[in-house]
Amino acid sequence: MSSAKSLTGPDDEPIRFPDNLNSPLSIFAFDGAFKISRSLSPGAADALMQHAKDAVVRSAGKPYEYQRFKLLSVEDANSVAWKSPDKSGFYTFKDGTTVSFIADLIPEQKTLEILGSLRVRGDGEVPSMPGVCLPGLFIERDGPDALRNVGVTFRLREHPDVLIFFHDLKVLKDQPRLTSRQKNEFVWTSEFGVGKTVKLHGVFPWRTVKLDGREGVGSFATITRRDNSTDYGYLVTAQGDLDAAADTPDLLLYVERNASASQGKSPVTADELEKIGEEIAASIKRR
Structure with missing residues (x-):
């Protein structure tokens, strides 16, 4: 899964196995780019989402429109969603799993739909309904996707x-x-x-x-x-x-x-x- 470091900044080896060895080639993209980690505690996940909220507030003072963000309305207290003129995304913490998502040029409603259709998936679990499996996650979807680039490395x-x-x-x-x-x-x-x-x-x-x-x-x-x-x-x-x-x-x-x-x-x-x-x-x- 994604390293905890990759959720807050650059990481030379952003996707790793549970023993922290690099997982080469892996990529998790479905209508946008996902990062998925079980390495953050609930407190660390809360801090990550608060940092995102604070960044949105600070962006109001930026000189250019593309630098300004706004928060999107979400019902889940453990999630935060945002948009800018050309991007949208979210952070969420579900059942011990922290997820970030960012997408270019898709409607904010679609970002919220992806957040709403997301659920944590057990290792080896194969859901019976249509959708896309990512490591530790399932995105329920019964229609076409705009982008799917999913590569997973195993040992x-x-x-x-x-x-x-x-x-x-x-x-x-x-x-x-x-x-x-x-x-x-x-x-x-x-x-x-x-x-x-x-x-x-x-x-x-x-x-x-x-x-x-x-x-x-x-x-x-x-x-x-x-x-x-x-x-x-x-x-x-x-x-x-x-x-x-x-x-x-x-x-x-x-x-x-x-x-x-x-x-x-x-x-x-x-x-x-x-x-x-x-x-x-x-x-x-x-x-």
Whole structure:
């Protein structure tokens, strides 16, 4: 989840695992940017929201309109919502979870609707109603969303050297449309910066793999790190469809071995990592 520090200012590692290790690649965006933390006490959460209220009051004296904020009316005593000419957002504290939200250029009513539809979600809980799951949260929604960019990084308890990243990106009209293979190649060559060199396995390294029942492109690689150590990665990408009748996002699954994070256990082999990746890919489905 988001670090407590990231809720009050910049943090070089804003999303972390419970043991405070960095959670790379993760991003929580749904109609705006979310920060979600269980690290704040009720008193610290109250102080955060009071600071937000004070900042809104102080903004009234700012010289330019874009610098001025106003508070929005909310019924929940543990929440504060605000807007400026081009942004809106809120802070809320629910059942031990602190949430901040900020969005560009969406109506203030939509921000309030998101706040009202938000509830804390238990680990592993799969809600039965339509909506979007974020770590520790559920946003009930039965209609289309304007933006969805949700990527969550996992670690395996049995194999701490294995990192799993799953990404769901809503297809938008103005974003580049990469085919599954183009996206796969882009991730290996530049997007994630996984190492000094990446060598794909096989004479024909691109294979057909399904994510959510859709045909995607899979590949497996040996990664040479910048310190010349060797690791492995398994990647599957599936292209979304803007014109599909059902919501059909870009999907990405990346499973990586990082032997330096094995915590004294034997790192998984290349074959074991590939098998883990294949099993996870086969399990992914929209609920």
